[in-house]
Structures are given as C-alpha cells and as structure tokens.
Amino acid sequence: MGKRVLVAEDDPSDVFFLQRAFAAANVPANLHFVRDGQEAIDYLGGDARFADRTTYPLPDLMLLDLKMPRMNGFDVLEWLRIQPGLKRLLVTVLTSSDQPQDINRAYDLGANSYLLKPHSTNDLAEVVKRLQRYWLELNRNPVLLNQ
Amino acid sequence: MARQAAAILLVEDSADDALLVSKAAEQTLGGVRLLRVPHGIAALQYLEGQGIYSDRTAYPFPEIVLLDLKMPEMDGFQVLRWIREHPKLKRLPVIVLTGSTLEDDSERAYENGANSYLVKPCDFSQLVETMKHFGEFWFGGTLLPNSGQ
Numbered sequence: 001m002g003k004r005v006l007v008a009e010d011d012p013s014d015v016f017f018l019q020r021a022f023a024a025a026n027v028p029a030n031l032h033f034v035r036d037g038q039e040a041i042d043y044l045g046g047d048a049r050f051a052d053r054t055t056y057p058l059p060d061l062m063l064l065d066l067k068m069p070r071m072n073g074f075d076v077l078e079w080l081r082i083q084p085g086l087k088r089l090l091v092t093v094l095t096s097s098d099q100p101q102d103i104n105r106a107y108d109l110g111a112n113s114y115l116l117k118p119h120s121t122n123d124l125a126e127v128v129k130r131l132q133r134y135w136l137e138l139n140r141n142p143v144l145l146n147q
Numbered sequence: 148m149a150r151q152a153a154a155i156l157l158v159e160d161s162a163d164d165a166l167l168v169s170k171a172a173e174q175t176l177g178g179v180r181l182l183r184v185p186h187g188i189a190a191l192q193y194l195e196g197q198g199i200y201s202d203r204t205a206y207p208f209p210e211i212v213l214l215d216l217k218m219p220e221m222d223g224f225q226v227l228r229w230i231r232e233h234p235k236l237k238r239l240p241v242i243v244l245t246g247s248t249l250e251d252d253s254e255r256a257y258e259n260g261a262n263s264y265l266v267k268p269c270d271f272s273q274l275v276e277t278m279k280h281f282g283e284f285w286f287g288g289t290l291l292p293n294s295g296q
Contacts, residue, residue, distance in 0.1 A: 098290060100292075103291070104292045112262045113240075113263075114292075115288060116288065130283055130288070133280050135263075137280075138281070139263050140248075140264045142254060142257045143254060
C-alpha cells in the first residue's frame with residue numbers, strides 16, 4: 001500500500017511540478033493537496049468536507065509551504081503541535097525561503113525537517129526521491145490517532 | 148575563513164555499536180565529522196562546551212545529534228527533554244538511532260521532541276544503507292537551524 005502525503009501549497013504551478021516529480025521519481029505515494037493553511041487544518045481536523053477518511057485519509061507525511069494565504073505554514077505548525085491525536089504528524093517544510101529566521105522559527109514550532117524548493121524539474125524529482133527514501137521508508141513513523 | 152566540516156554528535160554507550168556506526172559513517176558521510184560521547188551526561192557537557200569540550204576545534208558544535216535511547220544514568224529521553232527545554236539548544240535536530248523497535252519507545256521519543264526515529268539494523272551492510280540515506284537527507288539539501296552559538 002502506498003503511503004499518503006498531504007501537500008499544503010497555494011501555487012498551482014508548484015502543485016503541478018510536484019505531481020510531475022512524484023510521478024517521475026516513481027514514488028508509490030498517494031498525494032493529496034490543500035491550497036492554504038486553513039484548508040490544511042480543515043483537512044487534518046476532519047472538518048465537514050474532509051470528514052470522510054477513506055477519501056481524505058490522514059497522511060504519513062505533510063509537505064508544508066510557509067507563505068500561504070489565510071493561514072500560513074507557521075500557523076499550521078502551531079495548531080498541529082497541540083492537537084492530541086495529530087501532534088506527532090511528520091512535517092517537512094518545503095518552501096522557497098532560505099531565510100535563517102524562517103528556518104529557525106519552523107524548527108522551533110516543531111517542523112521535522114526543512115527543504116528548499118528547487119528550481120529545476122530534475123532537482124525536484126531528486127528531492128522527492130530523498131523524501132520518499134527517508135521519511136516514507138527509513139524513518140519509523142509515529143502513530144496518529146484515528147488512523 | 149574555510150568552511151568548517153559539518154559535525155554529528157553520536158551519543159552511544161556501547162563502544163561496539165559506536166564503532167560500527169563510525170565505520171558505516173566513514174563509508175557514506177564524506178566530509179562530515181562524527182564525534183562520539185559515551186552517555187547522556189557527557190552529551191550535555193559536550194553541547195554546552197564544558198571542560199575539555201570548550202575546545203570547539205577538537206569538539207565542534209554539531210549540526211545534528213544521533214541519539215541512542217537506552218543508556219545508563221541519563222537515557223536518551225532525558226537528553227531529548229533537556230535539549231528541548233534549553234534556551235539555546237532547543238531547535239537542534241535530534242535523530243534517534245536505536246536498536247529498539249518498540250512502539251512505546253518511538254512514541255515517547257516523538258513526544259519528547261525527536262525530529263526522526265531510525266532503527267539501528269544489526270546487519271552491517273544494512274547499517275551502511277541506513278547511514279547513507281541518513282546522510283543524503285540531512286546533509287544533502289536539508290536546511291538546518293542555527294543553535295548553540
């Protein structure tokens with residue numbers, strides 16, 4: 001069974017390139033996308049339209065953009081780390097910011113790791129492969145409630 | 148000034164295991180220094196730069212801690228809690244590397260703030276694979292926080 005990855009990303013072209021990179025890297029993962037921080041919280045919390053966990057399963061890994069409308073990635077991390085059944089969810093920040101204050105703040109708020117979005121398609125496929133090998137294969141995942 | 152080689156602090160009480168991890172790291176983590184302390188108390192002293200560890204040329208501040216769990220005196224869970232409560236060290240990435248496959252241990256490690264949990268394989272060639280993927284991920288593009296300086 002493929003692992004599940006939830007991607008919180010507001011930029012449609014980044015979504016498109018990520019989908020392509022997962023396909024190109026031959027990663028057997030089920031991808032789900034949300035378009036901003038509020039939608040990520042609705043999805044993870046199982047609100048209204050995301051209540052059906054067969055269609056919207058809890059992910060094994062979340063890829064989180066930082067700069068998003070409504071609620072940003074930091075807000076999502078802050079919310080997530082105090083949710084009893086969800087707080088250990090593995091989160092990798094995937095962003096175009098390499099500012100030390102963003103990196104530090106993301107780790108302070110409990111990000112498991114932090115990656116820079118590459119510019120080229122090949123580099124993105126390589127990043128996706130590394131994510132898959134490390135977080136979906138090598139790492140021993142936490143247990144989430146309601147999974 | 149030349150860029151300092153990245154450093155990993157390995158906290159591991161078993162000399163045999165430490166040797167195997169160092170050998171596996173030598174084969175896979177080119178340019179990364181692996182420094183070992185034999186127990187939790189020494190890890191605290193190392194990270195705070197106390198005693199002999201004040202010499203940061205010989206004992207560089209690490210980018211990452213690889214932490215065993217079962218250790219005498221101060222175990223890995225206590226080290227994790229200490230790091231996460233330390234004002235200057237709290238964001239230091241800590242990756243648990245243990246022989247334990249117990250769910251209780253991995254849950255407790257995440258609860259105490261581990262970034263990641265890796266099971267130490269008994270077989271050496273598998274340990275080499277583990278260290279290779281560990282190195283490719285954490286030293287191959289992952290951006291790490293500033294801590295401790």
